Amino acid sequence: MSPVLEIRDLSVDYGSLRAVHNVSLSLRAGEVLGLAGESGSGKSTLAYAATRLLQPPGRVPSGEVLFKGQDLLTLTEKQLQVLRWNEIAIVFQGAMNALNPVISVGTQIDDVLRTHRPAMTRQERAARGRELLSLVGIPVDRLTAYPHQLSGGMRQRVMIAMALALEPEIVIMDEPTTALDVVVQRQILGQMMRLRETLGFSIVFITHDISLLVEFSDRIAIMYGGRVVEEAPAAEIYRAAKHPYSQGLLGSFPALRGPRRELRGIPGSPPDLRSMPAGCPFHPRCPHAMDVCGERMPSLDSVEVRRRVACWLEEAHV
Amino acid sequence: MNEVVLEAEGLVKTYKRVRAVQDVSLVLRRGRVTALVGESGSGKSTVAKLLARLVEPTEGEILLDGRKVRRVREYRRKVQMVFQDPFASLNPIHTIRYHLTRPLKIHKRQETPEELMERVQLPADFLSRYPHELSGGQRQRVAIARALAAHPEVLLADEPVSMLDVSIRLGVLNLLLDLKERLKLAVLYITHDIASARYFADETFVMYGGQIVEGGDSESVTQQPAHPYTQLLIESAPDPERSVVALDAPAEEAAAVSAGCQFAARCPKVQARCWIDAPPRSDVGAGHWAACWLYVETAGAAA
Amino acid sequence: MNFKTKLGLGIVAFFTIIAVIGEWVAPYDPSEMGDDLLSPPSGAHWFGTTMTGQDIFSQVLVGTRGVMVVGLVCGVLATFLSILVGVTAGFLGGAADEALSMLSNVFLVIPALPLIIIVASMLPSADTVLIAAVISLTAWAWGARVLRAQTMSLRRRDFVEAARASGERTWRIIVFEVLPNLTAVIASGFVGTVIFAVMLQITLSFVGVVSLSTWNWGTILFWAQSNQALGQGAWWWFVPAGLCIALLGTALALINFGIDEYANPRLRKVRA
Amino acid sequence: MTFLLRRGLFYLITLWAAITANFLLPRLLPGDPVQAMITKLGGRLNSDAMASLYILFGLDEKKSLWEQYVDYWGTLLRGDLGLSFTFFPTPVADVLSQSLPWTLGLVGVTTVIAFLLGTLMGVYAGWKRGSWMDTLIPVTTFLSSIPYFWLGLIAISVFSVTFPLFPASGGYAAGLVPEFSWEFAGSVLEHAVLPGITIVVSSVAGWILGMRNMMVTVTAEDYVLVARAKGLSQRRIMFAYAARNAVLPSISGFALSLGFIVGGALLVEMVFSYPGLGYVLFQGIGAKDYPLMQGVFLVITLAVLVANLLADVGYLLLDPRTRREG
Amino acid sequence: ATKASGVLTVGMPNGPLTENHNPFLPTSAAGSLGYRYVIYEPLAFVNNTRPAQDPVPWLATKWDWADNYRKVTFTIRENVKWSDGKPLTAADVAFSYEILKKWPALNNRDSLKVETAAATPDGKVEVTFASPQFVNRNKVISAMIVPQHVWSTVADPTTYTNPNPVGTGPYQVKSFTSQTVTVTRRAEYWQELPKVPEIQYTSYNDNTAQTTALASGASQWSYVFIPDYQKLYVDKDPKNHKLWFPAGLGIHGLWLNTTVAPFDNAALRSAMSDVIDREAIFVRGEARLFPKLESPTGMPLPAGESFLAPEYKSARFEVNVDKAKQKLTAAGFTLDGGVLRAPGGKPVTIELTNPSGWSDYLTVLDIIKGDLKKIGIEATVRTQTADAWTTDFANGAFQGSLRWTNTGATPYEMYQNIMDGAEIKPIGQTAAVNFGRYNNPEATAALAEYANAADDATRAKSLAVLQKIMVEQVPMIPTSAGPIGAEYSTKSWVGWPSEEDPYGPPQATLPNALQIVMKLKPAA
Numbered sequence A: 001m002s003p004v005l006e007i008r009d010l011s012v013d014y015g016s017l018r019a020v021h022n023v024s025l026s027l028r029a030g031e032v033l034g035l036a037g038e039s040g041s042g043k044s045t046l047a048y049a050a051t052r053l054l055q056p057p058g059r060v061p062s063g064e065v066l067f068k069g070q071d072l073l074t075l076t077e078k079q080l081q082v083l084r085w086n087e088i089a090i091v092f093q094g095a096m097n098a099l100n101p102v103i104s105v106g107t108q109i110d111d112v113l114r115t116h117r118p119a120m121t122r123q124e125r126a127a128r129g130r131e132l133l134s135l136v137g138i139p140v141d142r143l144t145a146y147p148h149q150l151s152g153g154m155r156q157r158v159m160i161a162m163a164l165a166l167e168p169e170i171v172i173m174d175e176p177t178t179a180l181d182v183v184v185q186r187q188i189l190g191q192m193m194r195l196r197e198t199l200g201f202s203i204v205f206i207t208h209d210i211s212l213l214v215e216f217s218d219r220i221a222i223m224y225g226g227r228v229v230e231e232a233p234a235a236e237i238y239r240a241a242k243h244p245y246s247q248g249l250l251g252s253f254p255a256l257r258g259p260r261r262e263l264r265g266i267p268g269s270p271p272d273l274r275s276m277p278a279g280c281p282f283h284p285r286c287p288h289a290m291d292v293c294g295e296r297m298p299s300l301d302s303v304e305v306r307r308r309v310a311c312w313l314e315e316a317h318v
Numbered sequence B: 001m002n003e004v005v006l007e008a009e010g011l012v013k014t015y016k017r018v019r020a021v022q023d024v025s026l027v028l029r030r031g032r033v034t035a036l037v038g039e040s041g042s043g044k045s046t047v048a049k050l051l052a053r054l055v056e057p058t059e060g061e062i063l064l065d066g067r068k069v070r071r072v073r074e075y076r077r078k079v080q081m082v083f084q085d086p087f088a089s090l091n092p093i094h095t096i097r098y099h100l101t102r103p104l105k106i107h108k109r110q111e112t113p114e115e116l117m118e119r120v121q122l123p124a125d126f127l128s129r130y131p132h133e134l135s136g137g138q139r140q141r142v143a144i145a146r147a148l149a150a151h152p153e154v155l156l157a158d159e160p161v162s163m164l165d166v167s168i169r170l171g172v173l174n175l176l177l178d179l180k181e182r183l184k185l186a187v188l189y190i191t192h193d194i195a196s197a198r199y200f201a202d203e204t205f206v207m208y209g210g211q212i213v214e215g216g217d218s219e220s221v222t223q224q225p226a227h228p229y230t231q232l233l234i235e236s237a238p239d240p241e242r243s244v245v246a247l248d249a250p251a252e253e254a255a256a257v258s259a260g261c262q263f264a265a266r267c268p269k270v271q272a273r274c275w276i277d278a279p280p281r282s283d284v285g286a287g288h289w290a291a292c293w294l295y296v297e298t299a300g301a302a303a
Numbered sequence C: 001m002n003f004k005t006k007l008g009l010g011i012v013a014f015f016t017i018i019a020v021i022g023e024w025v026a027p028y029d030p031s032e033m034g035d036d037l038l039s040p041p042s043g044a045h046w047f048g049t050t051m052t053g054q055d056i057f058s059q060v061l062v063g064t065r066g067v068m069v070v071g072l073v074c075g076v077l078a079t080f081l082s083i084l085v086g087v088t089a090g091f092l093g094g095a096a097d098e099a100l101s102m103l104s105n106v107f108l109v110i111p112a113l114p115l116i117i118i119v120a121s122m123l124p125s126a127d128t129v130l131i132a133a134v135i136s137l138t139a140w141a142w143g144a145r146v147l148r149a150q151t152m153s154l155r156r157r158d159f160v161e162a163a164r165a166s167g168e169r170t171w172r173i174i175v176f177e178v179l180p181n182l183t184a185v186i187a188s189g190f191v192g193t194v195i196f197a198v199m200l201q202i203t204l205s206f207v208g209v210v211s212l213s214t215w216n217w218g219t220i221l222f223w224a225q226s227n228q229a230l231g232q233g234a235w236w237w238f239v240p241a242g243l244c245i246a247l248l249g250t251a252l253a254l255i256n257f258g259i260d261e262y263a264n265p266r267l268r269k270v271r272a
Numbered sequence D: 001m002t003f004l005l006r007r008g009l010f011y012l013i014t015l016w017a018a019i020t021a022n023f024l025l026p027r028l029l030p031g032d033p034v035q036a037m038i039t040k041l042g043g044r045l046n047s048d049a050m051a052s053l054y055i056l057f058g059l060d061e062k063k064s065l066w067e068q069y070v071d072y073w074g075t076l077l078r079g080d081l082g083l084s085f086t087f088f089p090t091p092v093a094d095v096l097s098q099s100l101p102w103t104l105g106l107v108g109v110t111t112v113i114a115f116l117l118g119t120l121m122g123v124y125a126g127w128k129r130g131s132w133m134d135t136l137i138p139v140t141t142f143l144s145s146i147p148y149f150w151l152g153l154i155a156i157s158v159f160s161v162t163f164p165l166f167p168a169s170g171g172y173a174a175g176l177v178p179e180f181s182w183e184f185a186g187s188v189l190e191h192a193v194l195p196g197i198t199i200v201v202s203s204v205a206g207w208i209l210g211m212r213n214m215m216v217t218v219t220a221e222d223y224v225l226v227a228r229a230k231g232l233s234q235r236r237i238m239f240a241y242a243a244r245n246a247v248l249p250s251i252s253g254f255a256l257s258l259g260f261i262v263g264g265a266l267l268v269e270m271v272f273s274y275p276g277l278g279y280v281l282f283q284g285i286g287a288k289d290y291p292l293m294q295g296v297f298l299v300i301t302l303a304v305l306v307a308n309l310l311a312d313v314g315y316l317l318l319d320p321r322t323r324r325e326g
Numbered sequence E: 001a002t003k004a005s006g007v008l009t010v011g012m013p014n015g016p017l018t019e020n021h022n023p024f025l026p027t028s029a030a031g032s033l034g035y036r037y038v039i040y041e042p043l044a045f046v047n048n049t050r051p052a053q054d055p056v057p058w059l060a061t062k063w064d065w066a067d068n069y070r071k072v073t074f075t076i077r078e079n080v081k082w083s084d085g086k087p088l089t090a091a092d093v094a095f096s097y098e099i100l101k102k103w104p105a106l107n108n109r110d111s112l113k114v115e116t117a118a119a120t121p122d123g124k125v126e127v128t129f130a131s132p133q134f135v136n137r138n139k140v141i142s143a144m145i146v147p148q149h150v151w152s153t154v155a156d157p158t159t160y161t162n163p164n165p166v167g168t169g170p171y172q173v174k175s176f177t178s179q180t181v182t183v184t185r186r187a188e189y190w191q192e193l194p195k196v197p198e199i200q201y202t203s204y205n206d207n208t209a210q211t212t213a214l215a216s217g218a219s220q221w222s223y224v225f226i227p228d229y230q231k232l233y234v235d236k237d238p239k240n241h242k243l244w245f246p247a248g249l250g251i252h253g254l255w256l257n258t259t260v261a262p263f264d265n266a267a268l269r270s271a272m273s274d275v276i277d278r279e280a281i282f283v284r285g286e287a288r289l290f291p292k293l294e295s296p297t298g299m300p301l302p303a304g305e306s307f308l309a310p311e312y313k314s315a316r317f318e319v320n321v322d323k324a325k326q327k328l329t330a331a332g333f334t335l336d337g338g339v340l341r342a343p344g345g346k347p348v349t350i351e352l353t354n355p356s357g358w359s360d361y362l363t364v365l366d367i368i369k370g371d372l373k374k375i376g377i378e379a380t381v382r383t384q385t386a387d388a389w390t391t392d393f394a395n396g397a398f399q400g401s402l403r404w405t406n407t408g409a410t411p412y413e414m415y416q417n418i419m420d421g422a423e424i425k426p427i428g429q430t431a432a433v434n435f436g437r438y439n440n441p442e443a444t445a446a447l448a449e450y451a452n453a454a455d456d457a458t459r460a461k462s463l464a465v466l467q468k469i470m471v472e473q474v475p476m477i478p479t480s481a482g483p484i485g486a487e488y489s490t491k492s493w494v495g496w497p498s499e500e501d502p503y504g505p506p507q508a509t510l511p512n513a514l515q516i517v518m519k520l521k522p523a524a
């Protein structure tokens, strides 16, 4: 299966600070790709850069983002405008502020349809708006409501409904459920998965919640210090993470079910992007650090089929 | 049994027409962590603010060490709060040192800010930094240090970790545990993350619609939830062990019920009387209770 | 700090220096009538002379102080009043808010011109500082409105609540927690008030309702105007003072720019 | 309901305080109308006339301040603003209704134009931050920092003396009588061009600057980014998403400045001999014309309060967040 | 602005107007712009620039004073019709005097002290006064005549706006706007109609605008202070732009508060007067518009020529610092190190005050300041708001201040204004005359004598006394003559009064305006 989105050696700078380092990832059709990692490891930045939404001072010095073979980074704003939302929709981290506070949510959904589906009549658009809201479990009469009249969870759901409006190829979701309680969170994600089955879009799912990630995604990429340090099918990451940082993450979250187990955590503190340690960025905190770790960055090599790890421990195996 | 520090009796808070908190009674004990979990908007933060006396209750009273404390300052010396959002609760224009020196001065403590920093395991050279120069986890620790500066007996922590990634989250929670042990603090821990309540709290209370619907020691509340809402909550918690199972379509927001059980509209086991009368508390295990009509007969039979 | 701000600060600094030393470096007594009547700029009179032979260069130099003093005193006084009323009203809310809002509304509607004339007439010698004080009386209400709105958005912020929770007293919260976060608004309000005050002072001198006893740029323009310098083709009479005013105004606006960018992180070119 | 009542009471008390201040202010001025008149007319009126003038203005019987205050309220509540001294015996109401249309016309229209133009330019400048529009701002600021009378006088000397394109003074040609005719309308327009343009030039910078800064702030908001991600057209994002939010503070500033329109533009009216309320007030102050001053103040007070209300209501309409439901 | 041919455009810098044609009120548009005088006519015209000339009979053909100026009998011109067609009668004339008595508020123009006014059976009008009206005789005969049939029906003429003015004059109101009033020529008139078919009175908001209008020709006739009239006005059209600023019998001068030491000392006042450079004041201060004051009696020339006492016929002011110093030394003042000390040893300083906006006065004060320096007096100039100054000046709360005097048909008004002890007010109370509080029984007596004298010899004697006091005691230091001047253009109209043909003061706001309009002829 060929990837719908392929990121190649993408780097992102904020001024002199490199937030994303030579990241390569691919997203296959119909797949859920989970993205996890330390806060500040560049997950959101990666999502913005890949969709050409990076705000200044952010800048992409190198890399390619291929959507169906087309490099998004070289398209003009006009060409992009056609692709946007039609093919790639994005639900932002903190959807609380993602809705325009002064126009009704109905109009905001309508905006998308009007721009990208000029053939639709007003009635058709209104009907589609109602359909979308009921899809995410919001009473259709809320179409005329303003964002502040909705609870945080409802707003989040409106964003998701809006993302699905044009039935895009790819939906990027950046921590869409952090502000919600688990019940609502589960309902929304469940709905997404069901829709994915029927509509066949791909999802990039960014979250801190490892349990959630493991449960809902097909494949997971773990980021640390601006780099992808491990990438593998979800179940395998959960069962046997190979990178010490991934192992640390998995050892840090408490499980609700099953016997209480000891939480190991990760010693040390996150790296300062302005003065990254030489070599592997994780080596100062790594329990298995070797001399080479402080000198050179290990490459993200495939260790098995569909599995890549950037760690000298694995290099040694090869 | 650990001694009671803070006791809230029949707290009610009404905003305009929203009844944010309805008749909540709560007891915090020395050296114990009490977790408060529940739906968003169920009134958890409001309870914390009521207990911190940042918000005046519409009804009910709060007893500190068994008595009503008139003077706010005296109260604040003993009850401190950590806010939900570490990005918002530190004033961006003051240094960390300022944030820590103020409570020391106000409450006339002899400690130095350096000692406080040590207590939350932050290097002392952070003192001259500004909040924006710290990571989220570090800020949260500063916020905790500030709360500890007053040598409180009670710490109210409102979702102290929801913004942090799991490894940092763990660090903060371990710090709270450590403080509880060493300083014999009473801690109120508010969270959406039920799993962390299981690990860090001695007792757990579940809130729904402004009321506490279930309470008991954490292990039994999380492992044998009694109230249908708690069951739903536990059921919904993410679980890496299972793959996505069939789920309900998202429920539409239910309107608040004026009388009866708040959860009635969504409850799979709803009975006729649930709509009419508010359910009383029934014991469902050792120190574990639930406010649900399902348990009324069994409780009555056992008595 | 960007170029614009530096330029603005530079110009203001320049005028401030002139304000201090102008009196000493002025080549002539600005009121002294010489024999060159209405002569264009020359080596002896850099900016030319008036119809009564006064040296315009000296008038501009000496007149700078009056302008800067009014600007400064007014800026400080009006800003102080607007903070006092606006921030207190916004922070306290309730009845105190209503009362203070009413006060600022009343001052908003009281027309400035008659008030200034009244005070200027009631005092035996209406000197610069007094005029400045009166202008401030009429200038604070607008700022108070803005600050009140801003404070209301701040008072429920977590860090204010946190300060309350840690036991801070109300006045300390207002002064040390809320105020510093209003710096941008206050500073741009200050600059705005200074511009307003300078313009008003010049207008008042021009219309002739305040004392002409001391020199400022407005009085120069008043004399130029009442002698119809423009009609007489004596451009040197009004151009220097007019240009100085425009320059000062622009400089202050440029600083305003800088303050905005300094205090609003989103406006900064590169985040720290 | 109680909210409305409270607001109403608030405005009433403000109105009372303002009217009382308006009553007291003129009377605190030194001098009296007759002396002012003698002074104003210089040698053209002998001092023998003083006694007659006191009788004329009804000032021969001394009334205490309190009696005057009670009288003032009495007449005010009957809708009577009294007779102007300057234009004796023209009723103040007539003086006001004669000059108000001109003020509203010139200052009102130019305020609206300056607001629209400045806001629009601010929208572009903020949207295209760092482009050439940003260098435009210091230029417009410079223009608006030029003292107004200077600008006006130079405009006259260039455009009506050196190149006689526009008339130098008046609201319409001297021979014409206000009527609904093309000739008169044309003359009014012709006479409004110079004062109008100078007002716009000197006030547009404020709007540009305010709008630009708000635009820059709003442009960084998430919802603008989302709008971009949605692939909406630049125009739609710029206006419906960014400007629509950024304009809110400007709108309330605009509403307030609408209130101050009725105060007229003294300098404009002086420099261009334009009929209007600003100069009338100035004359009234000079002449100690208490009734006229009170009348003008009253109009200003009412206008500012109404504008205040308008600002509140406008905000309510434009910013749904401020609406209270239920 | 283009003007239709055949229109005379008059301008005044008086600000906006309201529609009010009441001729009795200085606040009406008719009063402010002066068109009341082309609608309502007087009994006779008086030439204030040559007060000694005989008045020109107008609506009255003859007047006879009797009873030592306590009674006057007018013979009224026949065939005069009001603009509504009714004939002018003696009753109208009597009514016009009666109304001033009945409504003191209307008597604000000349403050006539009318006792009775009645038409006699033989068609004449008899007006009587309580006291001799010698000094007021010109005012009495130039009262405006209004129609009884209109005004007797007006309930309160003080608040009457006279929407349709009915007068005997050759013009009637055509249109009113707040900036311009237009009057047109009537179809018939009791004498030959004037050549000017229409007069437009336009009001500008300030002097600059008025000057611009004069310079461009938009205004053909105006009275406004122009700082450099040569450059700003005359040079724009040297052939036609003319101005004539003749003196009347009023002056401007530096008033001193004579109750305050050391200015109660006549020698000091006299010395101050000696050093003041009136040439500089004429040229620089008043831009050559206020005629130079030459006689130390304060009498403006040539208007006052005929009133000069023989001993002062050729006396002229001249700057004489040495003489001033001598006078001071003689009076016990000492001058050392450039500081003048009063006999007690206190240095002499003076604060000169005037309103901020009065730029010509302030320039004059600056000149005086420099002049006083020469005899060691330290003067400071302080500006006030016009209101504060008016109040302070009237209350005597000043040291030195420039102000004008009243003007009249004789020098009486001027001198009475300066030194009438009968009207003296204590410091702190509002004075209408004698602002310097100059108290000299001799002056007071001479003034009373002049006003009540029955013969010219007595008048000459008392006037000589007043002049002597003025010269020797200097109760006020005269600086310039008060002009009754105007600017006018000969481009469209000729026949204006001028130095060569001084038939009346040239202002459009004085009664003589009609006289001038009658004489105007289209330029060739």
Ligand SMILES: Nc1ncnc2c1ncn2[C@@H]1O[C@H](COP(=O)(O)OP(=O)(O)OP(=O)(O)O)[C@@H](O)[C@H]1O
Residues within 6 Å of the ligand: A014, A017, A019, A038, A039, A040, A041, A042, A043, A044, A045, A046, A056, A057, A058, A093, A273, C271
């Ligand atoms: N505008 C900016 N200017 C400078 N640095 C920035 C900017 N935006 C983000 N960064 C930095 O870039 C890094 C990556 O940020 P990003 O938001 O992508 O992290 P993230 O992985 O999404 O974190 P989180 O889980 O907290 O959302 C962080 O260290 C952050 O401080």
Ligand SMILES: Nc1ncnc2c1ncn2[C@@H]1O[C@H](COP(=O)(O)OP(=O)(O)OP(=O)(O)O)[C@@H](O)[C@H]1O
Residues within 6 Å of the ligand: B015, B016, B018, B019, B020, B039, B040, B041, B042, B043, B044, B045, B046, B047
């Ligand atoms: N200041 C206030 N004014 C009006 N309503 C309020 C206010 N504060 C809270 N509420 C309402 O009270 C209810 C409880 O809010 P609270 O913040 O306590 O919930 P929470 O349980 O902390 O939710 P979350 O988990 O989302 O933080 C909500 O419906 C909220 O809208």
Ligand SMILES: [Mg+2]
Residues within 6 Å of the ligand: A043, A044, A045, A093, A174
């Ligand atoms: Mg992120």
Ligand SMILES: [Mg+2]
Residues within 6 Å of the ligand: B044, B045, B046, B084, B158
């Ligand atoms: Mg909360």
Ligand code: NI
Residues within 6 Å of the ligand: D167, D172, D173, D174, E001, E002
């Ligand atoms: Ni014209």
